[in-house]
Amino acid sequence: MLLLAGFGVGYFIYIGQYEPENAFAKFPFKYGLDIQGGTELVYQADTSTVSASEIGQTMDALRDVIERRVNLFGVSEPVVQTEVANSLSGAPLQRLIVELPGVTDTQKAVELIGQTPLLEFKTERPDGSEKTAIQDAYTRAQDILKNPDLTDELRNAVLASDPLLSQDPAYVLTDLNGSKLQKASLIFDSRTNEPKVLLTFTDEGRKMFADITRANVDKTVAIYLDGAPISTPVVREAILDGNAEISGSFNILEARELVGRLNSGALPVPISLLSTQTIGATLGESALHSGVKAGLVGIIIVAFFLFIWYRIPGLVATVALSIYIAIMLAIFKLIPVTLTAAGIAGFILSIGMAVDANILIFERMKEELKKGKDLSDAMHDGFARAWLSIRDSNISSMLSAIILFWFGTSLVKGFALTLGIGVVVSMFSAITVTRTFLFALGTHGHGKVVKFLFGNGIR
Amino acid sequence: MFIIKHKNFFFSVAILLVLSSLFSIAFFRPWNMGIEFTGGSLLEVSYPDGRPVAETLRTNLAILNWTGTQVQETGDTGYIIRTKDLTEQERQSLMSVVSDNSATKIDVSRFNSIGPTIGSELRSKAGWAILFVIVAIVLYIAFAFRGVSFPISSWVYGLVAIVALVHDVLVPAGIYVALGHWNIDVQIDVLFVTAILTILGFSVHDTIVVFDRTRENLKLRTWKEFDVTVGHSIEQTFARSINTSLTVLLVILALFFVGGETTKNFALTLAIGIVAGTYSSIFVASPLLVAVEEWQRKRESKHSKKK
Numbered sequence: 001m002l003l004l005a006g007f008g009v010g011y012f013i014y015i016g017q018y019e020p021e022n023a024f025a026k027f028p029f030k031y032g033l034d035i036q037g038g039t040e041l042v043y044q045a046d047t048s049t050v051s052a053s054e055i056g057q058t059m060d061a062l063r064d065v066i067e068r069r070v071n072l073f074g075v076s077e078p079v080v081q082t083e084v085a086n087s088l089s090g091a092p093l094q095r096l097i098v099e100l101p102g103v104t105d106t107q108k109a110v111e112l113i114g115q116t117p118l119l120e121f122k123t124e125r126p127d128g129s130e131k132t133a134i135q136d137a138y139t140r141a142q143d144i145l146k147n148p149d150l151t152d153e154l155r156n157a158v159l160a161s162d163p164l165l166s167q168d169p170a171y172v173l174t175d176l177n178g179s180k181l182q183k184a185s186l187i188f189d190s191r192t193n194e195p196k197v198l199l200t201f202t203d204e205g206r207k208m209f210a211d212i213t214r215a216n217v218d219k220t221v222a223i224y225l226d227g228a229p230i231s232t233p234v235v236r237e238a239i240l241d242g243n244a245e246i247s248g249s250f251n252i253l254e255a256r257e258l259v260g261r262l263n264s265g266a267l268p269v270p271i272s273l274l275s276t277q278t279i280g281a282t283l284g285e286s287a288l289h290s291g292v293k294a295g296l297v298g299i300i301i302v303a304f305f306l307f308i309w310y311r312i313p314g315l316v317a318t319v320a321l322s323i324y325i326a327i328m329l330a331i332f333k334l335i336p337v338t339l340t341a342a343g344i345a346g347f348i349l350s351i352g353m354a355v356d357a358n359i360l361i362f363e364r365m366k367e368e369l370k371k372g373k374d375l376s377d378a379m380h381d382g383f384a385r386a387w388l389s390i391r392d393s394n395i396s397s398m399l400s401a402i403i404l405f406w407f408g409t410s411l412v413k414g415f416a417l418t419l420g421i422g423v424v425v426s427m428f429s430a431i432t433v434t435r436t437f438l439f440a441l442g443t444h445g446h447g448k449v450v451k452f453l454f455g456n457g458i459r
Numbered sequence: 460m461f462i463i464k465h466k467n468f469f470f471s472v473a474i475l476l477v478l479s480s481l482f483s484i485a486f487f488r489p490w491n492m493g494i495e496f497t498g499g500s501l502l503e504v505s506y507p508d509g510r511p512v513a514e515t516l517r518t519n520l521a522i523l524n525w526t527g528t529q530v531q532e533t534g535d536t537g538y539i540i541r542t543k544d545l546t547e548q549e550r551q552s553l554m555s556v557v558s559d560n561s562a563t564k565i566d567v568s569r570f571n572s573i574g575p576t577i578g579s580e581l582r583s584k585a586g587w588a589i590l591f592v593i594v595a596i597v598l599y600i601a602f603a604f605r606g607v608s609f610p611i612s613s614w615v616y617g618l619v620a621i622v623a624l625v626h627d628v629l630v631p632a633g634i635y636v637a638l639g640h641w642n643i644d645v646q647i648d649v650l651f652v653t654a655i656l657t658i659l660g661f662s663v664h665d666t667i668v669v670f671d672r673t674r675e676n677l678k679l680r681t682w683k684e685f686d687v688t689v690g691h692s693i694e695q696t697f698a699r700s701i702n703t704s705l706t707v708l709l710v711i712l713a714l715f716f717v718g719g720e721t722t723k724n725f726a727l728t729l730a731i732g733i734v735a736g737t738y739s740s741i742f743v744a745s746p747l748l749v750a751v752e753e754w755q756r757k758r759e760s761k762h763s764k765k766k
Contacts, residue, residue, distance in 0.1 A: 034721070042577065093576075106570060110547050273547065275577055278570040283503070287719040294718035298710035305706060342650060345722045348714050349657065349729070352707035353664075359706070360668065363699040389671040392603050393664040399595045400660035403588055404653065412653050419657070 032340030037281030119178035122171035179268030180205025206242030324429035343414030350422025357430030466746035480633025491639030493648030498575035505537035658732030
């Protein structure tokens with residue numbers, strides 16, 4: 001039965017790999033970027049303007065926006081995920097990780113993501129000391145910058161010298177931004193035939209926009225795109241239906257492009273690029289080939305060693321090992337586990353460790369045989385006694401695999417996952433499979449030939 | 460019993476190994492750290508129409524005026540270029556220098572750029588991971604051996620396992636740091652940390668099997684003396700220890716010789732760690748149990764004499 005199941009699993013993998021039309025091919029192996037080639041970008045999201053309770057939502061919105069953007073580009077199976085990096089000092093850092101399989105043109109990838117517009121709504125800054133302070137800072141800076149002898153570096157230094165200069169004297173930021181946008185569409189003014197952009201807000205955005213307009217009747221509300229004002233309409237009355245129009249100085253083409261960019265998503269918070277990784281497809285392919293080759297060579301050597309040293313039980317262990325490998329590959333396909341170079345290394349290592357349980361059992365059997373027990377008793381006792389050792393040693397391996405997974409970066413995670421699954425599956429394959437086969441072969445012999453076949457080593 | 464009798468000799472070998480590793484770790488500073496930990500960029504390119512002379516490339520790169528740029532040949536047609544971490548604009552200027560303003564055809568095999576924040580973050584993460592693995596293992600061993608607190612407390616098993624573990628980690632780390640001193644490719648990177656963590660798991664795995672036999676024999680009370688019990692336990696598990704390590708080692712050697720470039724150093728670290736781990740679990744950990752037991756007995760007899 002087990003043998004059949006093993007063959008079944010093996011067949012399933014074979015079919016899925018070489019006969020693409022077959023139904024089983026629905027479960028392909030999933031390869032990491034380091035194998036199939038591609039680009040990984042890690043961004044830092046600046047969430048300093050978002051209240052702590054809304055960070056999660058904002059990051060989800062950010063992820064959705066980038067995902068839409070990436071999908072527009074037509075990359076197959078992109079992965080966009082958020083990550084919270086705990087710095088030991090200070091607030092947790094919000095990260096966004098974008099994986100683009102098959103994209104090896106880093107510049108294109110960065111542009112693809114970087115181009116997303118940041119849409120903000122701002123209201124007039126009330127008159128008061130704050131406003132005058134900012135205006136004063138502006139006048140001071142302007143006076144200094146009038147000097148034609150200044151180098152560009154000095155100009156930048158002047159601009160960076162006063163934090164007030166980074167603020168807009170006329171407008172203050174509101175909570176309403178691109179994340180509350182449901183869609184944008186191109187419309188035409190019924191009188192002038194001018195192109196306009198219609199913004200439709202989500203339910204939440206509609207309430208916020210209603211509040212903002214209600215509080216600012218007869219004042220302007222500025223709409224900023226990527227930090228620059230694109231429209232500053234005067235509010236005539238509170239707008240309750242959640243629609244805002246941007247009209248003004250653009251032609252049809254510009255308006256259409258703006259609609260496209262807004263629909264593909266405005267970023268709720270600004271992001272900056274932290275790290276880039278690009279792996280060419282050829283390098284990845286050779287990594288896969290050599291990984292598979294190493295695995296095969298490893299298995300053959302181990303099988304050879306087992307057979308020479310342990311004879312019949314060794315043969316059984318080899319069969320158990322093959323079933324173990326078949327199960328593992330099936331699990332990789334079904335879950336699916338993303339296979340990276342490190343993950344494959346973890347799997348190859350687990351092949352070595354999977355044999356350990358068998359070796360423990362066989363050595364124990366040998367001892368029991370030496371004590372003069374007959375084969376069947378020796379097998380029973382061998383299994384029973386070896387179990388404790390197998391359990392304890394595997395639990396410690398599991399512990400380190402779990403901790404590795406918990407703490408690791410994606411590279412380490414791949415390794416920890418394959419190793420961890422490997423430890424669990426190998427306990428099953430070594431104990432259940434080997435046991436079943438050995439007992440099925442179950443001879444009750446005492447003869448020299450049987451002792452030789454089931455014995456081991458040089459004796 | 461051979462091993463228990465000559466335990467001091469085996470201890471000295473282990474101590475010598477650990478000391479030279481510590482020396483290597485302390486002496487070969489600064490360590491050859493990968494860009495994952497320090498921040499920086501790595502570009503691997505190949506020139507399908509033949510690569511330019513390394514000196515030319517270096518001179519051209521010097522125009523960019525970045526500190527610490529390194530150029531190294533790889534394969535027959537490629538170079539690996541290491542620089543500080545680059546912004547997108549800087550990356551583009553690097554690409555135009557490397558491709559001679561797109562005049563020469565190049566294939567980018569890989570490009571990594573890692574900011575310093577991620578680097579320091581990874582460093583602390585790696586440190587914590589190692590610490591957590593160690594703590595979890597001590598707790599587990601102390602728990603698993605709670606039934607055998609005689610003649611030495613179950614905590615001693617956990618602590619001795621840690622001593623063996625420190626040995627198993629320091630030896631490959633020392634050798635690796637020394638290799639990294641002469642060979643720029645042998646870098647302390649995330650895979651190295653992974654290898655070390657795997658060795659942690661394997662080392663304990665190996666040590667536990669021997670301890671387990673000791674535990675069983677103590678329960679069965681086959682032998683009266685503690686040192687005799689431990690000695691026989693080592694002998695009984697000797698074949699298993701060697702064989703298991705051998706199978707794992709065979710697979711790792713396959714990974715080293717046949718496997719990809721990325722996992723070569725990884726396989727090397729693991730191989731050294733596993734040899735060290737096998738040595739320590741046979742020749743250090745269990746004999747150390749005997750040493751602790753002897754020391755305890757001596758102290759107790761002194762106490763009783765005083766009374």
